[in-house]
Amino acid sequence: MNYFLAKTDPDTYGIDDLVKEKITTWSGVRNPQAVNVLKSMKRGDTVLIYHSQGQSAIVGLASVVGSSRPDPKDSKSWLVDFKFIKKFKEPFITLADIKASKKFDNLALIKQGRLSTIELPAAFINWLKQKGLSL
């Protein structure tokens, strides 16, 4: 079981939309590096949903269902289905929190600000658990 982070602009599609929809197909990721991350997602993996607008923060959890597949409408994009798990009452961990910890300067979220899907290392997950997140 692996952990990933998926960024989204809440004005376009936010955690509240996922709450309503229960299951959604993540689409429109075209950056080759981000597409590779999507391709490596497997059923049962956990996806931390991150809002990249407003207060930049992890706002909820989803899990990967079904299998990832090419987008029939867009050869550069790749599709993965996410199922809603939970929405945090408060943004759980903000970008500012992560930066302030000084522990994750090498995390793609910090280092490659524009990468929209990221595989998360165990060290980061452990840190989140320490902060009280049950994963």
Place this chain on the structure above:
DNA sequence: GCCAACGTTGGC
């Protein structure tokens, strides 16, 4: 809303 950083496109 601004703009820096970065990704993509297209002409050569």
Place this chain on the structure above:
DNA sequence: GCCAACGTTGGC
């Protein structure tokens, strides 16, 4: 294949 011009993302 290089790189200038352009477009987009995301933090502030």
